Amino acid sequence: MNKDKILLIAGCSHTSGSEIDGSEDSKYNRRHSFGGVLATQLNRRSINIAQVAMSNSGIARSVMNWFKRQYNHISMDVAVLIAWTESTRMENIRIQPAYYQSSAMSCDWFDNTSNDYYRINMGFFGGPGEDKEMFKFFHEYMARFPELAEITNANYVIQVQNYLKLLNVPYLMCNAMHMFSNPPCRHLKQYLDFIDTDRYYKMMDNSNSFYTKYKNLGYTNEKAKYWHHGEEPHRAYADELYKFIGDNHVFS
Amino acid sequence: MFLVNWWKKLKREIAYRKRLKELRKRDPFIYK
Numbered sequence: 001m002n003k004d005k006i007l008l009i010a011g012c013s014h015t016s017g018s019e020i021d022g023s024e025d026s027k028y029n030r031r032h033s034f035g036g037v038l039a040t041q042l043n044r045r046s047i048n049i050a051q052v053a054m055s056n057s058g059i060a061r062s063v064m065n066w067f068k069r070q071y072n073h074i075s076m077d078v079a080v081l082i083a084w085t086e087s088t089r090m091e092n093i094r095i096q097p098a099y100y101q102s103s104a105m106s107c108d109w110f111d112n113t114s115n116d117y118y119r120i121n122m123g124f125f126g127g128p129g130e131d132k133e134m135f136k137f138f139h140e141y142m143a144r145f146p147e148l149a150e151i152t153n154a155n156y157v158i159q160v161q162n163y164l165k166l167l168n169v170p171y172l173m174c175n176a177m178h179m180f181s182n183p184p185c186r187h188l189k190q191y192l193d194f195i196d197t198d199r200y201y202k203m204m205d206n207s208n209s210f211y212t213k214y215k216n217l218g219y220t221n222e223k224a225k226y227w228h229h230g231e232e233p234h235r236a237y238a239d240e241l242y243k244f245i246g247d248n249h250v251f252s
Numbered sequence: 253m254f255l256v257n258w259w260k261k262l263k264r265e266i267a268y269r270k271r272l273k274e275l276r277k278r279d280p281f282i283y284k
Contacts, residue, residue, distance in 0.1 A: 013281065053281065086279040122279040143272040178278050226281055 003077035007044040009035030010063045011083035013228060014176040014211055015050035016104070020231055022223030024052060025106045032231050034210065035081050037238035042251065044079060047108045051100060053119045055089035060156040062111035064163055070109060071167075079251045080164060080171035081241070083210065087153040087179050088142045091117035092134065147185050154180065154191035161196060170251045174201040174241060175209035182206065201244050210237050 009015060017033025018024055030036050030048045039046035049062050063082060071078065097115040104110055118130065122142065126135040142149055157173065164171045182204045184192055195203065202208045207216065214233035221230035245251055 086281075088275050088279060121281060122276045123281055139272065140268075143268055143275055146271065146275070 001075070004075055005044045006076055006078045007035065007039040007042060007046050008063070008066060008078055008080045009033075009039070009046055009048040009050060009083075010059050010066075010080070011035070011050040011176055012054045012059065012085035012089075013050070013052040013226075014085070015083040016048060016052060016107070017234060018052055019221060019224035019226060019228035020234065022225075025104055027106045030106055030108070032234060034234045034237040034241065035083070037235055038081060038241050041238065041242045042079070042245070049107060049109050049111060050083075051104045051107060051111075051114060053089075053103070053121055053124070054085060054114065055091050055119060055121070056084050056087065056153050056156045057091045058111075058114050058117065058119070059084065060160045061113055063160055065111045065113060066109060067163075067167065067169075073167075078169055080169060082160060082171065082173045083176040084153070084157065084173065084179050086122070086177040087150050088122050088146065090120045090138055090142065090149070092120060092138065094118050146181070147188060150180050150184070150188050151191055154188060154195065157200075158191065158194050161199070165196075172199055172201060172241065172245060172250050173203075175203070175206070177209050177211050178206045179209065180204055180206075198248055199250060201241060213237075 015033060015035055016025060017029035017036065020029045020032050023029065030046070033048065035048055036046050049066055051058070051062070059082065063080065094117060100114055101110055118134070120135055120138045122139065124135070126132045180188060180192065180203065197203055206212060210233070211229065214229050214236070219229060219233045221228060223230065
């Protein structure tokens, strides 16, 4: 039986290819995102479940939920690409669910659990009707204890890594934005020691994370309203990942 | 003593404000 060869792609707006064509989300964006290009290079069908403004806790949950609800080991041959986002981002539980589908209309599979959490990002002070004081409180927490945020994020990485290793599913991780401070404090290092760096592209190199690297190289996307990259950086980053996969036999 | 505590608190607050500014710059993304 021929298995359906899939590349499951998870991450934040960068991974969804947000604003490549100027729109927040579209099939075109996802096809031309670095994950979409990489899937073509690997001859795999892409399933891009990345959502705009997602935090790393949401990304980790979306991957595990996809496997819980969609995965069939008999008919599917799945490889996973996870691009972690900015490590300061957090989630807080919400009683009244949100409707984030509106910003992820072209998502190949939408993880509904993301609607049960506020998305607390550093540049975002709450949407209409949302508790602004709560956002302020968490921003303060992030700024006062950034090391703790990074330790929490290391735990998300370990969580997904061990889950995928348990399922015997090949995966590759990379950073879309700043993830871990370098050099790490000794507390963070106690967790980083448990991460498999052969399956994590440039884990500690923040200046080579997708957004930062191509921003520093001077790439600008005139169509973008919120600073996301255009097609060219996505293609170049897919090439980087493809080379790393080949050199380190990540998917074989 | 009061002045020393006040100075320490002020220094902590300045460092926090600086850090907040840096982090906001690091993650400038806004969504609708």
